[in-house]
Amino acid sequence: MNLFFGGPPEESLKHQVGEKASGPDVSEKTGSRHNEKYEQDITALREKFGNSFITGLCVRITLKKALGMMPRNRKRVDAYYGLARYLQEEYGITLTIYSQKTKSNDHEKDNL
Template sequence: MFTEFINRILGAERRSTASDRLEKSAVPSVIVTKDSNKTSPQPVPEKYRKDVALLRSKYGDAFKTGFCINLTLLESLSIMPRERRRVDSYRGLQSYLMKEWDITLTITSRKTKSKTL
């Protein structure tokens, strides 16, 4: 403390001890690597397990990464019944399949308007 006071009076530059600690510990303590060749997705959450199993049974070996499934609402309700008989009841499953499996699930109804001109 006394030397710090003298350094302030004499105008010497003060070095921070916190910055010294940061410079010494610049190496991260944990190294995280991402597996680039992901063979199978994470375990299927319970709420989508039945739907994924039904889709696998319908499409068999074709149910893999990059697959695109186009269904009408009536077809999807026959495969994966829902209490709420609307396209938006499948939104969670659609986002899960896209995020984890890279599978595009498109469900259209007679009321769905096309986005083409």
């Protein structure tokens, strides 16, 4: 592009291979399961479920119990959505947190 605008061509390469280049322009996803954001939550779940904390586990707990194990500033079910998504993607564990205040549907009563 610099050829069209009158700049020397080597300037365009400085961004990619210059002396100050610290890493690739594109972020790479690592295969690591370590995420500091959820580390304490996962530790609490491991303590609760012990050896049962394995891939394929389905955890269904009340919001009150979840807040006791994994406190949040926002005391709502949606505060755990990120953790639930992380557990599903990285460990294959389904985490369902429900509030006792909300009315359950008839089909949910059958599953309890």
